[in-house]
Amino acid sequence: MNPYLIVVALVCFSSCAIPSANAAPCLVVTLTGTQGGPPAFNGLAGSGTLVRYGDDGNDCGNVKLQFDAGRGTSMRLSQISVQPGQLSAIFFTHVHSDHTDGFGDLMQLRWFYNSEGPRIDVVCSSDTASPRGFALSCNKFAMHIGDAFLQSGEIAQRHSENEKRLPRGPSGLINVVTFEPRNEPQVVWSAGDVKVSAIRSMHIAGHASYRVDTPAGSVVVGGDASNDVAAPPRASSTSDQVERLAKGADVIVHSTVHPVMAPERGSGMPSSSFHRQSTAGDLGAMAKRTGARHLMLTHLIPSIGAERHGGWKVPGGPLTADDYRKAVEPSGFAGNLVVGTDLASVRLPATAAQR
Ligand SMILES: [Zn+2]
Numbered sequence: 431m432n433p434y435l436i437v438v439a440l441v442c443f444s445s446c447a448i449p450s451a452n453a454a455p456c457l458v459v460t461l462t463g464t465q466g467g468p469p470a471f472n473g474l475a476g477s478g479t480l481v482r483y484g485d486d487g488n489d490c491g492n493v494k495l496q497f498d499a500g501r502g503t504s505m506r507l508s509q510i511s512v513q514p515g516q517l518s519a520i521f522f523t524h525v526h527s528d529h530t531d532g533f534g535d536l537m538q539l540r541w542f543y544n545s546e547g548p549r550i551d552v553v554c555s556s557d558t559a560s561p562r563g564f565a566l567s568c569n570k571f572a573m574h575i576g577d578a579f580l581q582s583g584e585i586a587q588r589h590s591e592n593e594k595r596l597p598r599g600p601s602g603l604i605n606v607v608t609f610e611p612r613n614e615p616q617v618v619w620s621a622g623d624v625k626v627s628a629i630r631s632m633h634i635a636g637h638a639s640y641r642v643d644t645p646a647g648s649v650v651v652g653g654d655a656s657n658d659v660a661a662p663p664r665a666s667s668t669s670d671q672v673e674r675l676a677k678g679a680d681v682i683v684h685s686t687v688h689p690v691m692a693p694e695r696g697s698g699m700p701s702s703s704f705h706r707q708s709t710a711g712d713l714g715a716m717a718k719r720t721g722a723r724h725l726m727l728t729h730l731i732p733s734i735g736a737e738r739h740g741g742w743k744v745p746g747g748p749l750t751a752d753d754y755r756k757a758v759e760p761s762g763f764a765g766n767l768v769v770g771t772d773l774a775s776v777r778l779p780a781t782a783a784q785r
Contacts, residue, residue, distance in 0.1 A: 453485035453486045453487040453488075454485055454486050454646075454779070455483070455484070455485050455623075455644065455645045455646040456483070456484065456485060456486060456490040456646045456777060456778065456779065457481065457482070457483050457490060457642075457644050457646040457647045457649065457777070457778040458480075458481070458482045458483075458490045458775055458776070458777045458778075459479065459480075459481055459649050459681050459683060459724075459726065459775060459776045459777075459778075460479065460480045460481075460482070460510060460773060460774070460775040461478070461479055461683070461726060461728050461768075461770045461771070461772060461773065461774045461775070462475060462478035462479060462480050462496070462499075462503050462506040462507060462772070462773070463475030463476045463477050463478045463500045463501070463502060463503060463506060463532075463728075463772055464477070464728045464729065464730060464733075464770035464771060464772050464774075465477065465500065465501070465528065465729070465730075465733060466528075466685065466686070466687070466729040466730045466731035466732065466733060466739070467528050467729070467731060467739070467740065468526075468527060468528045468740065469733075469736075469739060469740040470501065471733045471736050472733065472735065472736070474502075474733060474772055475500060475501060475502035475503060475505065475506045475532070475772050476498075476499075476500015476501035476502060476503065476528050476529070476531060476532055477498045477500040477528055477529045477685070477728065477729045478496060478497065478498045478499050478500050478503045478506070478529070478532065479496075479497040479498065479651050479683050479728070480494065480495070480496055480497075480507065480510075480512065481494075481495045481497065481642050481649055481651075482494050482495075482512075483495075483624050483642075483644045483646060490646075490777070492622075493518045493621055493622070493624050494512060494516055494517050494518050495517070495518055495519050495520075495521065495624075495626065495642065496517050496519070496520045496521070496536075497520075497521045497522075497523070497640060497651040497653075497683075498521070498522060498523055498529040498530070498651075498653065499520060499522075499529070499530060499531075499532040499533040499536055500528050500529055500530070500531060500532050501528070501531050501532050502532055503532035503533075503535070503536060504532060504535045504536050504539060506772055506773060509773060510773065513539075513543070514536045514537070514539040514540040514543075514544070515539075515540050515543055515544035517536070517540075517550060518550070518551075518621065519550060519551040519552070519553055519619055519621075519626075520533070520536070520550060520551070520552050520553070521552075521553045521554065521619070521626065521640055521651075522552070522553070522554040522555075522568050523631075523633075523637055523638055523639060523640070523651070523652075523653025523654065523655075524555075524566075524633060524634055524636060524637040524638070524653060524654065525554075525566055525567070525568050525571055525636070526634065526654070528729075529653070529654075530571065533571075533572075533575060534575050534576075534578075534600075537575050537576065537600035537601075537603065537604065538576065538579060538600055540600060540603055541576070541595060541596060541599060541600035541602075541603055542588065542595070544603070545594055545595040545596045545602075545603065546594055547603070549602075549603050549604060549605045550603060550604060550605065551605050551606075551607050551619060552568075552572045552604050552605065552606050552607065553607045553608075553609070553618055553619050553626070553628075554568035554569075554572075554606070554607075554608060554609075554636075554638070555568060555608060555609065555610070555611050555636040555637075555638050556569070556608040556609060556610055556636075557569060557570075557608075557636075558635045558636035559635070560634070560635045561635065566634070566635055566636045568606070568608065568636070569606050569608055572601065572604050572606050573601045573604070573606065574601065575600055575601055575604070576598075576599030576600040576601050577599075579599060579600075580598075580599050585597070585598075585599040607619065609628060609638075611628060611629065611630030611631075611636065611637075611638045612629065612630055613629065613630055613671055614629065614674075615627040615628070615629050615641065615674070615675050616628060616629075618640075623644060623645050624642065624643070624644050625642070625643045625644075626640055626641070626642050626643075627640065627641045627643070627675065628640050628641075629641075629671045629672065629674065629675045630671055631652070631653065631655035631656075631669045631671050631672050632655060632656055632657065632658045632660075632669060632706070633653065633654040633655055633656055633706050633707075634706075637653060637654065637655060638653070639651065639652045639653050639655050639669070639671070639672045639675055640653075640675075641675050641676070641679060646778050646779065647680040647681070647778035647779075648678070648679040648680050648681070649679060649680065649681040649682075649683060650672065650675055650676040650679045650681070650682045650683065650684075650722075651683045651684075652669070652672045652676075652682065652683065652684035652685065652708070653684075653685060654685040654706070654707060654729065655668070655669040655671075655672045655684070655685070655708065656668070656669060656705065656706045656707055656708050657669055657670065657708075658670065658671075660702070660705060660706070661701060661702075661705045662705070666712045666715065666716065667705065667707070667708045667709045667712045668708045668712045668713060668715075668716040669708070672684075672716070673716050673719065673720060676716070676717075676720040676722065677720050677721070678720065678721055679720065679722055680722065680723050680724060680778055681722065681723070681724040681725075681726065681776055681778070682713070682716070682717050682720070682722045682724070682725050682726065683726040683728055684708060684713050684725070684726070684727065684728065684729075685707060685708065685728060685729035685731075686707070686708065686709070686710050686713060686727040686728065686729060686730055686731065686754070686770075687704060687707035687708070687709055687710070687731040688709070688710055688730070688731065688732065688749055688753065688754060688757055689709050689710070689711065689757055690732075690744065690745055690746060690749065690753075691704055691731055691732060691739065691742065691744070691745075692704055695745045696743075696745050697739075697742045697743055697744065697745055698741070698742045698743060699739070699742045707731060709757070710727060710754050710757035710758050711757050711758060711760060711761050712761075713725060713727065713758070713761075714757075714758035714759075714760075714761030714762070714763035714767070715761040715762075715763070717761075717763050717765065718761055718762055718763045718764070718765075722765055723765045723766060724765055724766045724768065724776045725758070725763060725765060725766070725767050725768065726768040726770055726774065726776060727754060727758075727767070727768065727769050727770050728770035729770075730754065730769070730770060732744045732748075732749060734748070734749055734750060734751055734754075734769070734771075735748045735749075735750075736748055736749075751769040751771075754769045755767060755769060
């Protein structure tokens with residue numbers, strides 16, 4: 431063999447997959463689904479946000495964190511070449527199905543192709559008793575995610591084809607990490623120089639909001655948080671705890687309701703449903719107060735172009751992205767406003783083309 435080729439091979443083994451020491455750190459925040467709530471409309475994926483961190487040498491891809499996993503998450507991830515087996519951890523803000531019903535698909539795929547591991551951390555609130563007495567359990571949700579496929583016999587059938595697949599199905603690949611949500615930020619997950627903190631927030635019992643801190647910047651994922659005071663009069667529809675968590679963060683990703691859906695405008699949306707979301711205007715004001723550079727509105731209620739939101743009508747007809755911009759404008763938020771569409775992204779630092 432040509433000795434020159436051997437040298438090239440050795441150099442490659444020792445450095446090709448490893449970024450150079452001076453590669454710049456970077457963070458990419460991508461909306462993997464922007465549908466607000468349970469309806470299915472116009473092919474939008476269900477709620478979710480992917481946060482990638484790394485450096486120039488690995489396309490910001492050392493760590494891949496998925497926050498919520500609504501309908502169609504695996505399809506959106508496939509469009510940006512992220513496979514379920516590559517996710518480092520999944521975080522849930524709460525166990526409503528519009529934030530969780532893509533999880534079974536993600537985990538079944540991970541089990542199918544990556545049963546040899548590693549296991550994935552699923553991070554969420556510990557079991558909570560709701561005010562009406564029933565329990566909300568992210569832990570049980572995760573641990574039973576493969577039950578229907580166990581019952582149908584698919585797990586046994588595919589295991590018989592390939593014995594490397596875990597016989598107990600996808601739950602065997604999950605490491606559930608639960609925490610008691612508190613009113614102050616607490617670190618709930620970390621890896622290298624990536625730290626994820628959580629805070630208690632209101633929407634349903636057990637709801638939590640998250641913040642990711644990295645050397646390239648920080649992002650807060652609010653989920654469906656709203657103010658602890660369930661209805662007006664209150665200073666804002668946004669959560670005081672999320673505001674605390676977001677102080678100084680670069681990016682805020684947050685579920686949004688447009689004020690046109692207010693019950694007094696004739697939408698038919700129940701007051702309790704409307705008031706447990708944050709309005710676009712109040713999110714702009716919160717982002718201004720915390721000093722965010724980017725506000726990404728997601729989980730839009732109603733979806734852009736929709737005449738109805740589930741069973742409720744959109745008074746005055748379908749909204750445009752501009753209608754959401756106009757709702758934020760009076761807040762004076764002067765940063766970059768992203769009215770969420772599936773796969774909309776913010777990169778820190780911005781590339782020359784994005785500046
Ligand atoms: Zn929701």
